[in-house]
Structures are given as structure tokens and as C-alpha cells.
Amino acid sequence: PLVVGKEVLDKARREGYAVPSFNTNNLEITQAILEVAEELKAPVFIQVSDGARKYAGMENLANLVKDMASRVRVPVVLHLDHGADFAMVMQALRAGFTSVMIDASHHPLEENVRETRKVVEAAHAVGVSVEAELGRLQGIEDNVQVSEAEAFLTDPEEAERFVAETGIDYLAIAIGTSHGAYKGKGRPYIDHRRLQEIARRVSLPLVLHGASGVPAWLKEKLLATGAEVKEATGIHDEDIQKAIPNGIAKINIDTDLRLAMTLGIREVVVGNPREFDPRKIIGKGRDYLKQVIREKFQLMRTVGRA
Ligand SMILES: O=C(COP(=O)(O)O)NO
Numbered sequence: 001p002l003v004v005g006k007e008v009l010d011k012a013r014r015e016g017y018a019v020p021s022f023n024t025n026n027l028e029i030t031q032a033i034l035e036v037a038e039e040l041k042a043p044v045f046i047q048v049s050d051g052a053r054k055y056a057g058m059e060n061l062a063n064l065v066k067d068m069a070s071r072v073r074v075p076v077v078l079h080l081d082h083g084a085d086f087a088m089v090m091q092a093l094r095a096g097f098t099s100v101m102i103d104a105s106h107h108p109l110e111e112n113v114r115e116t117r118k119v120v121e122a123a124h125a126v127g128v129s130v131e132a133e134l135g136r137l138q139g140i141e142d143n144v145q146v147s148e149a150e151a152f153l154t155d156p157e158e159a160e161r162f163v164a165e166t167g168i169d170y171l172a173i174a175i176g177t178s179h180g181a182y183k184g185k186g187r188p189y190i191d192h193r194r195l196q197e198i199a200r201r202v203s204l205p206l207v208l209h210g211a212s213g214v215p216a217w218l219k220e221k222l223l224a225t226g227a228e229v230k231e232a233t234g235i236h237d238e239d240i241q242k243a244i245p246n247g248i249a250k251i252n253i254d255t256d257l258r259l260a261m262t263l264g265i266r267e268v269v270v271g272n273p274r275e276f277d278p279r280k281i282i283g284k285g286r287d288y289l290k291q292v293i294r295e296k297f298q299l300m301r302t303v304g305r306a
Pocket residue numbers: 023081082141178179180181208209210211212213252253254255256
């Protein structure tokens with residue numbers, strides 16, 4: 001069924017596992033997420049970004065997820081990813097989202113606090129959970145663009161104050177991850193000591209953005225189809241596994257789903273110039289999506305937690 005975010009993430013932090021939050025833009029991605037969640041008896045977040053809202057329509061995606069969630073046994077949270085302002089968050093509340101992010105992390109701290117408090121008051125009035133962000137990730141994704149210079153890691157003491165002043169339910173932090181498929185040369189440096197210090201001060205579930213791994217098997221297959229993804233790199237599994245016992249309870253995955261869908265489509269289209277049935281073309285993408293989603297639930301130890 002569709003549930004509110006707080007209950008799902010409080011349990012995850014308490015019991016030492018994480019819940020993946022997968023971005024969706026369409027029917028096939030949503031089907032892949034829910035089929036695997038049901039198969040593995042895992043709670044899951046399905047999130048809609050600003051770009052997805054523009055591409056598919058917020059109400060369309062909300063109605064699709066709400067209806068499909070009502071027909072599965074595992075808990076499903078419908079989450080607004082990177083809510084840009086109060087108005088967008090209100091539209092999501094009206095559309096029936098059960099979790100919303102207000103991302104005011106690119107504003108000065110005082111403005112971030114003010115904007116976030118406003119959202120918390122409105123969302124909590126209708127029983128919806130709130131995620132906010134402190135600190136900035138580098139990288140580009142769906143209009144969320146931060147240059148190297150502007151990116152800064154989350155200050156533990158500031159995080160403690162921010163949580164106290166805003167009343168949010170979970171906190172997105174910057175500890176070295178970044179959005180997109182190009183997370184820096186080689187292995188991105190994840191500041192685990194900083195995370196431990198934040199987790200010591202903040203008892204709320206912590207959220208990791210920019211957490212796609214760009215799995216080797218997926219990258220190899222993509223290269224074989226002629227996809228130009230040679231420089232693509234992601235967060236290493238060990239860093240994900242290490243972050244979970246240190247308070248990370250929600251982990252955002254978008255890029256790995258994009259790569260998986262693209263692999264399926266390219267394999268069919270590049271290999272079969274005569275194929276023009278979208279169900280065969282997009283369907284192959286859905287198969288790879290399910291493989292990636294399965295791996296995420298296993299990596300985050302979400303399996304069987306529903
Ligand atoms: O943080 C993300 C997704 O990050 P990735 O690009 O690493 O999948 N969405 O909010």
C-alpha cells in the first residue's frame with residue numbers, strides 16, 4: 001500500500017538497513033520497481049523529479065504510482081525529489097504525495113531554514129513527511145546544477161541546528177557524492193568520518209543523493225552497444241555498505257536506472273533495425289531495470305524488511 005515516508009525510514013535507521021528511492025518517469029520504470037519490491041518483500045520509495053514532472057505530468061505519475069501501490073503488499077512511498085519551491089511542494093501534496101523534499105540547499109542557511117519550516121508546517125498539517133538538504137552535491141541532473149566551487153560538504157554542528165530549527169523528518173547530506181554518471185575521476189572520496197559525526201548528532205534518518213554505482217556489467221554492455229559512457233563512474237558498493245550503519249536510511253538512485261533502460265533499448269534498436277514494436281524495445285529496458293533494482297535492494301539489505 002501507499003504509506004508515509006517517516007515510518008518507513010525511522011524503521012530503516014533503527015534496524016540498520018536502507019531503502020532505495022528510485023526516480024520514475026513512466027509506466028515501465030514504475031512497473032519494474034514495484035514488481036521487484038513485491039518479489040523481494042522490500043519497502044520502497046518511488047520519487048518524481050522536476051524533470052519527470054515536466055516530461056510525464058505530476059498528476060499522471062502520482063495517479064499511476066498511487067494506483068499501482070494500492071495493489072502491492074509492500075509499503076510504497078510516493079516522494080517529490082528536489083522540490084524547488086513551496087509552490088511545487090504544494091502541488092505534490094495536492095496530488096497525494098506521501099513524502100516531499102524541499103531543496104533550498106543552494107540558498108543561504110537562513111533562507112533554507114525559512115523555506116523548509118514553511119514546507120514542514122504545511123506537509124505535517126496533512127500528515128506528509130519532509131526531507132530537506134544541507135550542504136551541496138556537485139554534478140548536474142534535471143536542472144539541479146552545482147559547480148565544483150559551490151559544492152560544500154555538510155557541517156555536522158550546522159546539521160544538528162538545522163534539524164532542530166526546521167522540524168524535518170529526514171535530512172539529505174553532502175559527504176562526497178554527486179548527481180549524474182560522471183562522479184569524478186576514479187573512486188569518489190566519501191567522507192565517512194564526517195557522516196559518523198553527523199549521525200552522532202542527528203538521530204533522524206539520513207539521505208544520500210547522487211548514490212548511483214554505474215555497475216561494471218552495465219557499463220560494459222552499454223559500451224558494446226556503442227554507447228559513449230567510457231568516463232562514467234559511480235559510488236562504490238563498499239561505500240554504500242559502510243554508510244548504512246552510520247545513519248544513511250534513504251538512498252537515491254536515478255542514473256543507474258537511466259543506464260539500464262538505455263542498455264535495453266540500444267540492444268534492441270542497434271541490433272534489430274527492423275524492430276518497431278515499442279513493447280519489445282522498451283520492454284527489454286524494463287528487464288535490465290529489474291536486474292539493477294534487484295541489486296540495489298540486496299546491496300542496501302532492504303530484502304524481506306516489508
Ligand atoms: O540523487 C539523485 C540521483 O542520483 P544519481 O544520479 O547518482 O542516480 N536523485 O535525487
